[in-house]
Amino acid sequence: MTTLPALPITACSVFSACGLGTQSLYQALLAGKHRLQPPRLFEIDFPAWCGEIANELLPELTPSLQKFSTRNARIALAAINHPADGLRSAVEQAIERYGAQRVGIVLGTSTSGIYETEKAYVWLKEHGQVPASFSLPSQHSWVATARFLQAELGLEGPCYVISTACSSSSKSLASAQRLIATGVCDAVLTGGVDSLCRLTMYGFKSLDIMSEQPCTPLDKDRNGISLGEGAGLLLLEKPHKNFSGCVHLLGCGESSDAHHMTAPHPEGKGAVIAMHEALAQAGITAQDIDYVNLHATGTVLNDSAEMLAMDQVFGPELHCSGTKGLTGHTLGAAGGIETIITWLSLKHGFRPGTCNLKQVDAAFHCSVNRDSETDVPVAFTMNNNFGFGGNNTSVILGEQHD
Amino acid sequence: MTDTTTLSAPVAILGSGLCIPDEDIASELGFADAGVDASVLAPMVRRRTSMATQVAITALGRACTAAGIGHKLPAIFVSSVGEIQVTDKLCRAISQQDYPLSPTLFHNSVHNTAAGYWSMATGSMASMQAMGALDDGFALGLLEAWCQLQTVTKQVLLVVYDEDMPEQLLPDYAWKACAFALLLDRETRDRPLLHRPIQATGSDPALPVTDFTARNPAMAALPLFQVLQQATSGQQQITLSSGPWPWQVNMVMP
Numbered sequence: 164m165t166t167l168p169a170l171p172i173t174a175c176s177v178f179s180a181c182g183l184g185t186q187s188l189y190q191a192l193l194a195g196k197h198r199l200q201p202p203r204l205f206e207i208d209f210p211a212w213c214g215e216i217a218n219e220l221l222p223e224l225t226p227s228l229q230k231f232s233t234r235n236a237r238i239a240l241a242a243i244n245h246p247a248d249g250l251r252s253a254v255e256q257a258i259e260r261y262g263a264q265r266v267g268i269v270l271g272t273s274t275s276g277i278y279e280t281e282k283a284y285v286w287l288k289e290h291g292q293v294p295a296s297f298s299l300p301s302q303h304s305w306v307a308t309a310r311f312l313q314a315e316l317g318l319e320g321p322c323y324v325i326s327t328a329c330s331s332s333s334k335s336l337a338s339a340q341r342l343i344a345t346g347v348c349d350a351v352l353t354g355g356v357d358s359l360c361r362l363t364m365y366g367f368k369s370l371d372i373m374s375e376q377p378c379t380p381l382d383k384d385r386n387g388i389s390l391g392e393g394a395g396l397l398l399l400e401k402p403h404k405n406f407s408g409c410v411h412l413l414g415c416g417e418s419s420d421a422h423h424m425t426a427p428h429p430e431g432k433g434a435v436i437a438m439h440e441a442l443a444q445a446g447i448t449a450q451d452i453d454y455v456n457l458h459a460t461g462t463v464l465n466d467s468a469e470m471l472a473m474d475q476v477f478g479p480e481l482h483c484s485g486t487k488g489l490t491g492h493t494l495g496a497a498g499g500i501e502t503i504i505t506w507l508s509l510k511h512g513f514r515p516g517t518c519n520l521k522q523v524d525a526a527f528h529c530s531v532n533r534d535s536e537t538d539v540p541v542a543f544t545m546n547n548n549f550g551f552g553g554n555n556t557s558v559i560l561g562e563q564h565d
Numbered sequence: 566m567t568d569t570t571t572l573s574a575p576v577a578i579l580g581s582g583l584c585i586p587d588e589d590i591a592s593e594l595g596f597a598d599a600g601v602d603a604s605v606l607a608p609m610v611r612r613r614t615s616m617a618t619q620v621a622i623t624a625l626g627r628a629c630t631a632a633g634i635g636h637k638l639p640a641i642f643v644s645s646v647g648e649i650q651v652t653d654k655l656c657r658a659i660s661q662q663d664y665p666l667s668p669t670l671f672h673n674s675v676h677n678t679a680a681g682y683w684s685m686a687t688g689s690m691a692s693m694q695a696m697g698a699l700d701d702g703f704a705l706g707l708l709e710a711w712c713q714l715q716t717v718t719k720q721v722l723l724v725v726y727d728e729d730m731p732e733q734l735l736p737d738y739a740w741k742a743c744a745f746a747l748l749l750d751r752e753t754r755d756r757p758l759l760h761r762p763i764q765a766t767g768s769d770p771a772l773p774v775t776d777f778t779a780r781n782p783a784m785a786a787l788p789l790f791q792v793l794q795q796a797t798s799g800q801q802q803i804t805l806s807s808g809p810w811p812w813q814v815n816m817v818m819p
Contacts, residue, residue, distance in 0.1 A: 167716055208664065264764065273675065277652070284660035287733060299735050304645050305676060305697030319810070321764075323698035323705045326647070326676035334694065341712035347761070361659045362652075366671035368664075417639075417692035419684040424672045433690055444717075551672055552681025554693055 166446045167344045169413050169563050170399045171406035174253030175354070176242040177503045179393030179490045180214030184245045188500075189507050192515045193535050197488050199377040199389050204278075204359055209368055210375040214391030214491025215359055224311070230301040231311035233276030234358040234392075239308055240315065242356075242394040253398050254316050254352060261349035267320030269339045270309040271332025271355030273495030273550075275324075276302035278360040308356055320348050326495065328550030329458070331355055332395065333498030333558045337415035339399050349401050354499030356394035363390060363494065370425060378461035378492070379519045380485035381470075381531050385461045391491020395499025397506075402563075410509045413543070413559045414445030420553025427465055431472025433555045434547065438476045441545065441557035449477050452559070453541040454514045455529075456501045458549045459485025460492050469547065470527040477529055484532040488518035498548045498556065505544035505560050513537045573761045575817065576714050577753035580635065581793055582627020583786075584620040584726075584744045594787065595794065602626065605686045613669060614682055616742045617648050617728035621679040622686070624746035625724050632748040639691040639713065640683060640722040643706035645699045645782045646730075647676040653731040679726070691718075703745070703785040704805035704812030708762045714751040723747045725783045738779050745786035757793060760815040762805060792816060 176184060180198035181191035191198065199212040221237040222244065243251050257266050283297040301307050305324045313322045321342060325335040332355025339353035367373050367388060374387035399412060418440065420433035427434070442449060455473070459466055466485075473483065486504055487493075493500055508514055516534040517523075523531045543561035584599055585591040591599040603611050603619040605626050611619070621642060629635035646652075651674045658666055675681075677695035684693050692713075698705045703725045710723045726744035749759070788803050798818045805812040 264766070277656075280652075281656055281659050284656040288657075288660045292736075293733055299646070299730075300699055303734070304699055305647065306645075306699050306701075310699075321705055321708060323696050323701070323709070325694065325696050327680070327693070327695045328675045328677055338694075338696075338709060338712070341709075341716050345712045345715045347708065347712060362655055362666075362671075362674070365659065365664055365666045366655070366668075366674070369666045369668040369671050371668075417694075419680075419690050419693045421684045421688045421690050423685070424678075424681050436690060550677070551675045552677040552693065553684060554677055554681070 167340060167444055168402055169411040170340055170343055171402060171409035171411050172506060173398050173400045173406055173409055174248065174250045175397040175503050175506060176245045176248035176250040177395045177500055178216065178238055178242040179493060179500055180216060180391055181490055183241055184247050185503060185507060186247060189511065191489060192504065195516050195518050195535055197377050197518050199491055205361060207364055211373050212377045212389045213359060216392055228311060228314055230298050231307060233302050234278045235272060235274060235276050235308045235356050236311045238358055238392065239312060239356040239394045242396050250396060250398060257350035257398065257400060258317060263317055263319040265320055265349040266318045267342055267348040267351040268309050268313050268318055268322045269325065269335045269351055269353050271325045271335035271495050271498055272308055272357055273326055273328050273331050274357045274360055274363065275305055275307050277362055278358055281361050312352065327554040328552060329494050329497055330548045330550040330554045330556040331495035331498060333502060333546065333548045333556035334417060336412060336502060336558055337417055340412055340415060343399060343401050351399050352396060353399055354396040355496045357392055357493050357495035359390060359392045372462045374461060377519055378488055380459035380461040380487050381466055381517050381523055381527065382520050383522050383524045385463060385466060387462055388460045389491045391493040393490065393493045393496050393500055395496055395503045407563055410506050410560050411563045413561050414441045416440030416444065416557040418555045422553050425551055427468035427549060428553065429468060431468040433553055434469060434472035434549060435475045437555040437557045441559045445559040447543055451543045452481065452545050454508050454544045455481060455483040456505050456546045457483050457485045458547045460487060473529045479528045479530060481529045482514050482532055483529050484515050484517040486515055486518065502546045502558050505546045508541050508544050509560060512539055512541050514539055574715065575758035575760050576711060577750045577756040577758055578747050579750045579753060579756060580628040580632025580748040582624045582631060582746045583790060584623035586620065587741050590741055606682060610682060615648055615650050615673065615728060617726060618679040618682055620728065620742050620744035621724050621726040622683055624744035625683060625722055628722065628746040628748045635722060635748045636687040637689045637691060638720050638722050639718050640680065641694040641696065641706055641709055642680045643702045643725040644697050645702060645727050648674050648678050649730060650728060700782045700785060700808065701806045701812060702782050704762050707814060710749050711761050714749060719752060720750045723749060725786050727781050727783045740781040743781055743783050745783060745790055755819055757819065758817040762812050762814045764812050765810050789816065
C-alpha cells in the first residue's frame with residue numbers, strides 16, 4: 164500500500180531491569196551482562212529467573228490519581244519522569260505547540276494492572292468481596308494505564324490501548340503513526356508497559372516454556388523464556404524541519420499467522436509478511452537494513468520459526484541479535500523497549516549483542532551478533548515482535564528518508 | 566502528509582452484524598435472531614472458547630454474511646476487559662494457589678484471544694488488532710478503522726464486544742455479553758456512510774447523557790445500530806461515548 168510519512172521520535176524513555184532511562188539501557192547493552200534474578204516480588208514454586216524492577220524504584224502516583232495506582236502505572240510514571248530523557252517536558256512542549264486535544268496516547272500492554280487484581284482476589288477469598296481500593300475501570304481494564312498517563316500529562320486527544328500479547332506495543336506504534344499520518348493528531352505518546360505477575364509466571368510455566376536458568380535466546384541449547392517487566396515510551400510527532408535530526412519511524416508491518424494460539428507458523432509465514440510490509444511502507448529494501456532486533460524469546464520453536472522467516476527476507480550478511488537475555492521478555496512492553504534498543508543502535512552507531520548466547524544454533528543463517536559492536540554505520544533498523552494468537556509486527560526506524 | 570481533503574472522508578458500511586445472547590435484552594432492544602452462532606469455529610475449538618470470543622466471532626460472521634465478503638480482511642477487536650471470565654478463573658486459582666494453571670485457560674486469557682481464533686478460523690493472515698478504551702471503545706475503534714482505511718487497507722472489519730462481568734468485580738453494574746460488528750469500505754458511496762468520528766470540544770446540554778458502562782461498554786454501538794435498523798434516509802449526528810467530551814459521528818443514510 165501507500166508509503167506513510169516518516170515521523171520523528173522527538174523523545175523516548177525506558178525502564179527495565181537494566182535501570183531507568185535510555186542511557187542505562189545503552190550501558191547495559193554494551194556491557195552485555197544479564198540483569199535477571201529469581202523473582203522477589205512474590206514466591207513461586209519452581210525455579211525461574213526474571214528481569215524485575217526493584218519496588219523501591221517505583222514512584223507513588225499523585226494523591227488525586229491514586230485510583231489508577233498499579234505496578235504498571237508506577238513503572239510508566241518513572242519513565243515519564245526520568246529527567247535525562249526529557250519525555251515529560253517533550254510532551255508538555257507538544258501540548259503547548261499543538262494543543263492538548265491534538266496530542267493522543269496509544270499504549271501497548273498485555274498485563275495492565277493484573278498484579279493488583281491478583282491481590283484483590285486474595286482479599287476476595289478472605290473477605291467475600293474485592294477490597295474497596297480495587298477499581299476495575301482504573302486498574303484492571305486494558306486502558307487503565309493509558310488513562311492514568313492521559314490524566315497525569317493533561318492530554319485530551321484519543322486515548323486507547325492495544326493488547327495483542329507480545330506484539331502489543333509495536334502495534335501501538337503503528338496506530339500512533341496512522342493517527343498522525345491522517346491528521347487526527349499532531350503528536351502521540353506511544354510504546355508500552357507491562358509488569359510481572361503470577362498469572363504470566365505460572366501461565367508460561369503451564370505451557371512448559373519457562374527456562375530454569377537465565378534464558379539463552381538463539382543459542383543451540385536454548386530452553387525457554389525468562390520474563391521481564393518495564394516500559395518503553397516514545398513521543399511521535401508530525402514532521403517538521405526542526406526535527407530532521409531525530410530518528411524517524413519509517414514503517415510498520417502487521418500480519419497474522421492464522422495457525423495456532425501459542426505456536427508460531429513453522430516456516431514463519433506471517434512474520435515474513437510483516438517484515439515485507441514494513442519494508443514496503445518505509446520505501447526501502449531488505450539490503451538497506453543494518454540491524455534487526457529479533458523477537459528471539461528463547462523457546463526452541465519461536466527462535467527457529469523467526470530465523471526461517473529471516474532467511475526468506477534477508478541474506479546471511481544481515482546483522483541481528485536478541486536482547487531478552489538481558490531484560491527478560493517484557494511481553495506487552497517488548498515492542499516499546501526493543502524499538503528503543505533499535506533507536507539506541509541508530510543514535511550511537513552500534514549493534515547490540517545477544518546476552519547469554521554461548522553457541523548460536525547452526526540452523527540459523529543470518530549473522531547473529533553475540534557481542535555488541537560499536538562504531539558501525541547504522542542507517543536503518545528493524546524490530547520484530549510476535550505474540551500469541553499468531554500476531555506479528557515489524558517496525559523500521561531510520562534517518563529521515565524521502 | 567495526507568491531503569487535508571481526506572480529513573473527513575466518509576467510509577461506507579457494507580455489512581453489519583450483532584450478537585446479544587440474552588433473549589430478553591435482544592427483544593427489548595428490538596433485535597431478532599441475535600443469539601450465538603460461532604459455527605465458523607471447529608466444534609472442538611468452540612467448546613474451548615469463551616462467550617466473549619463467541620459473541621465477537623458471531624457478530625463478525627454476520628457482518629461478513631450481510632456484505633457477502635470479508636472473511637480475509639484485517640479486523641479490529643475492541644473490548645474493555647476481554648476474556649474476563651477466563652481471567653476470573655485464573656485469578657481464583659492463583660488466590661487458592663491451585664497450581665499448575667490450565668495451559669488452555671492461560672493462552673485463552675490474552676486480550677487478542679477472539680482475534681487469534683477468528684484469524685485461524687478464516688485463514689486470514691491480515692492484521693488483527695485488539696484494542697480497548699472502556700466507554701470510548703466503540704468511538705476509538707471506529708477512529709482506528711477510519712485511520713486504517715485512509716492508510717493501509719481498503720476494507721476493514723470492526724467488532725466491539727464484552728462478555729458477562731463477574732459480579733464481584735463490578736458490583737454496581739451488570740454487564741451482559743453483546744457484540745456489534747461492521748464491515749467498512751473506503752470507496753463505496755451508495756451505502757450508509759460514516760464520517761471521521763470527532764470529539765465534542767465542549768459539553769452540549771442538548772445531548773442525551775447515557776452511561777454506556779452501566780450495561781456493557783459495547784452498548785455504545787447501539788445508537789448507530791438502531792439508525793441502521795431504522796434505515797431512514799438522511800444525515801444525523803450519533804453520540805458514540807459518554808463523558809464530558811463525548812465522541813460523535815456524522816452518519817448519512819442513503
